[in-house]
Amino acid sequence: MNATEQTAESRRFEQEMRFACRQQVIAMGLPASAASEIVDLAFHATDKAMDALADAVMIGSTPMICTNALLIATSLIDIRMGQARDTANELSKMDGVKMLCGTVSVGGQPT
Numbered sequence: 001m002n003a004t005e006q007t008a009e010s011r012r013f014e015q016e017m018r019f020a021c022r023q024q025v026i027a028m029g030l031p032a033s034a035a036s037e038i039v040d041l042a043f044h045a046t047d048k049a050m051d052a053l054a055d056a057v058m059i060g061s062t063p064m065i066c067t068n069a070l071l072i073a074t075s076l077i078d079i080r081m082g083q084a085r086d087t088a089n090e091l092s093k094m095d096g097v098k099m100l101c102g103t104v105s106v107g108g109q110p111t
Contacts, residue, residue: 014043018039018043021039021042022035022036022039025038025039049077053070053073053074053077056069056073057069057070057073
């Protein structure tokens with residue numbers, strides 16, 4: 001199973017997350033059509049990144065190597081994502097666009 005293959009429960013949760021994200025984008029004043037495209041692209045990018053991460057670490061020779069590679073990779077990804085958010089924030093200032101917060105709330109709980 002990869003990141004794009006989902007159970008019924010995970011599909012329901014993703015629908016809730018998509019709805020919450022879309023509502024937050026609309027609340028910032030963007031039209032619904034733009035909000036839908038933004039959310040679709042964000043989820044597509046996330047699915048691709050998760051699949052690539054799993055594929056990259058699961059080629060290890062033992063489960064212990066795979067697990068430890070995954071733990072290190074997620075830490076490195078956190079660092080790189082912080083850098084990507086900073087870059088996106090700088091680009092948005094140049095374009096005169098207000099950046100959305102990177103935290104999405106679903107059912108009142110940050111994700």
